[in-house]
Amino acid sequence: MSSLSKRQFLKNITGIAAIASLDLQKVLAQNEHIPALKLAEDEAFWSQIRTAYTPPKEFIHLENGYYSMASKVVLEKYQQHIRDINAVTSYYMRTRQFDDKLASKKLLAELLGCQPEELIITRNTTESLDTIIAGIDWKSGDEALMAEHDYGAMLDMFKLQAKRYGMVNKVISVPLHPKSDDEIVEVYEKAITPKTRLLMICHLINITGHILPVKKITEMAHRHGVEVMVDGAHAFGHLNFKIDDLGGVDYYGSSLHKWLGNPLGAGILYVKKDKIKPIWQLFGDMGYQDDDIRKLNHTGTHPVATDLAIKDAIDFHQMIGIARKEARLRYLQNYWTSQVRDIPNITLNTPEDPQRSCAIANVGIKGIPPADLAKKLMQNYKIFTVAIGYAGVFGVRVTPHLYTNLDELNTFVKALKELAKA
Numbered sequence: 001m002s003s004l005s006k007r008q009f010l011k012n013i014t015g016i017a018a019i020a021s022l023d024l025q026k027v028l029a030q031n032e033h034i035p036a037l038k039l040a041e042d043e044a045f046w047s048q049i050r051t052a053y054t055p056p057k058e059f060i061h062l063e064n065g066y067y068s069m070a071s072k073v074v075l076e077k078y079q080q081h082i083r084d085i086n087a088v089t090s091y092y093m094r095t096r097q098f099d100d101k102l103a104s105k106k107l108l109a110e111l112l113g114c115q116p117e118e119l120i121i122t123r124n125t126t127e128s129l130d131t132i133i134a135g136i137d138w139k140s141g142d143e144a145l146m147a148e149h150d151y152g153a154m155l156d157m158f159k160l161q162a163k164r165y166g167m168v169n170k171v172i173s174v175p176l177h178p179k180s181d182d183e184i185v186e187v188y189e190k191a192i193t194p195k196t197r198l199l200m201i202c203h204l205i206n207i208t209g210h211i212l213p214v215k216k217i218t219e220m221a222h223r224h225g226v227e228v229m230v231d232g233a234h235a236f237g238h239l240n241f242k243i244d245d246l247g248g249v250d251y252y253g254s255s256l257h258k259w260l261g262n263p264l265g266a267g268i269l270y271v272k273k274d275k276i277k278p279i280w281q282l283f284g285d286m287g288y289q290d291d292d293i294r295k296l297n298h299t300g301t302h303p304v305a306t307d308l309a310i311k312d313a314i315d316f317h318q319m320i321g322i323a324r325k326e327a328r329l330r331y332l333q334n335y336w337t338s339q340v341r342d343i344p345n346i347t348l349n350t351p352e353d354p355q356r357s358c359a360i361a362n363v364g365i366k367g368i369p370p371a372d373l374a375k376k377l378m379q380n381y382k383i384f385t386v387a388i389g390y391a392g393v394f395g396v397r398v399t400p401h402l403y404t405n406l407d408e409l410n411t412f413v414k415a416l417k418e419l420a421k422a
Contacts, residue, residue: 024052024073024319036323040331043406049320053403059382060408065206065234065360065399066386070261070313077312078263081305097304104310108268111314112252113242119270120297121307125233126153128253128269129200131296132229133157135279136198140166145191146200147174148391149207151231154200168195173392174205174212177351181213185220192224199228203235203246207388207397209333209350209360211239218247227251227275234258236268238329238358240322243270250275259359262313265306269296325402329359332400336409337361345420349393362388364395365420373419381415 027048031039039045052071055061061069070078085092101121109116122128133144133154138161146158148171158169172191178184188199199221204211218228229251235241237260243252252270256262271279277291285298317325334354340346340363349362365373370387374396377383385396400409 024049028319028321036321036327039324040327046328046402047405050403050405052316053401055401055403059378059384060411061384062398062400062404062408062412063384063386064401064404065258065397067264068258068261068401069403070263070309071316074261074309074312074316075263078305078309081308085305085308093301093304097307101304101307104307107311107314108256111317112236112268112270113244114270115273117293118273118276119268120293121310122253122267122269122297123265123299123302124257124267125231125253125255126151127299128267129154129229129231129251130157131269131282132251132253132271132279133161133198134282135296136161137278137280138165138167138197141195142167142197143170143193143195144168144198144200145170145172145188145196145226147172147202147205149174149205149210149393150200150202151206151233154231158200170196174210176208176210176349176392178356181216184213185216188217189220189224192221192226196224196226199226201228201230203230203232203252204239204358204360206234206360207349207391207393208362209234209357209397209399211235211356211358214249215245215247218249222248229253234360236260237317237322238326240326248272256310256313260313260317263306263309265303266310271296320402326358328402329400330354330357332404332409333357333359333361333398335406336398336413337363339413340416340420343417343420346416347395349388349395359401360397360399362393362395362397363416365416368419370394370396376419377412377415381411383412383415 031045053069054072105119105121106116109119134157144158144167146155161167162169170191172187175183201212201214201217203214214230221228227250230249232252232254236254250272254268256266257264271293276293279296281295283298285295288295337348341348345366347364349364350357364370370389374385374387377385385398388395388397
């Protein structure tokens with residue numbers, strides 16, 4: 001391909017992205033006056049939003065929680081970033097990468113509602129929270145409190161610290177169908193002792209979709225002098241919140257490839273300003289002061305195009321609007337769960353109260369092991385989910401996306417009803 005044809009190709013790609021963006025802006029402007037909750041039920045509107053994505057044709061994708069598809073616009077711009085950087089390689093790395101990453105960090109800090117000095121861009125939630133777990137100066141006998149429903153990678157990191165330092169991990173079980181926030185708070189509070197240093201909670205439990213009362217838990221823990229670390233892997237870009245809404249959490253981590261719709265390879269770690277200094281670095285970097293969060297961000301050369309795409313992902317996210325996004329995702333989940341919650345042999349492992357969940361839910365069928373259920377759904381109905389079978393949760397996790405339509409969910413509901421009768 002000649003230089004001229006390359007330039008023309010890149011110009012065409014950029015033009016396609018711009019046109020798609022403008023079309024979406026027009027659709028959103030036409031519906032700006034409609035409340036988010038009402039718009040959530042407007043299938044004509046969301047069918048237009050669907051055109052901003054490329055859903056798979058071979059199967060119905062209901063496992064978007066692991067890794068949410070980037071929109072066409074974001075994907076095209078990401079590919080352009082890769083080409084631009086590849087054209088100048090180390091020149092970009094030595095002259096531009098740090099300023100560009102700082103710009104992306106500032107946008108993320110604004111979205112989260114914190115100061116840029118309290119946030120770094122990591123590779124994912126696991127790296128973010130493991131940085132804190134490994135960075136605390138644990139002493140023998142110190143206690144950390146967590147739930148059996150927490151993500152396995154973090155639980156494993158706590159086990160590693162226990163093996164290394166002799167600290168103690170206390171594991172509680174979160175009620176699947178609580179009658180009140182107080183019931184959840186009480187479970188955590190009863191497990192706190194004078195030796196408890198850190199409490200880890202999920203903002204949104206990944207296997208059930210249960211949204212925990214983070215603010216109430218945090219305020220309770222702080223009354224006992226216990227720090228709080230929040231796993232927000234599934235909350236950022238999914239739920240409408242700012243960090244100040246969470247009761248003064250000390251640490252917060254999330255992934256951007258989930259609900260923000262960024263390409264793989266970027267996450268965030270928030271550390272409250274006065275908590276930065278005591279945290280030990282995971283990787284040595286003596287170029288920063290102890291109270292500078294950048295000391296925690298030394299991971300060597302990495303795919304910088306992913307950092308550049310953060311701006312594009314945020315632009316698209318804000319174009320849709322978090323209020324519209326959350327309302328639609330909750331509507332989709334309630335649409336299908338409300339049709340099967342009282343069906344014999346079907347078990348919902350997600351709270352019925354709509355405010356205790358959003359996009360994610362978990363469903364099981366009596367007599368069918370989770371792995372078999374996921375297999376049957378895929379083989380017999382071309383519906384992709386993921387099996388969950390631990391911590392008292394036995395079923396498949398179901399996570400629709402903004403591009404999911406009601407026809408697809410109707411197919412899923414029909415499949416569940418048929419399997420429940422078999």
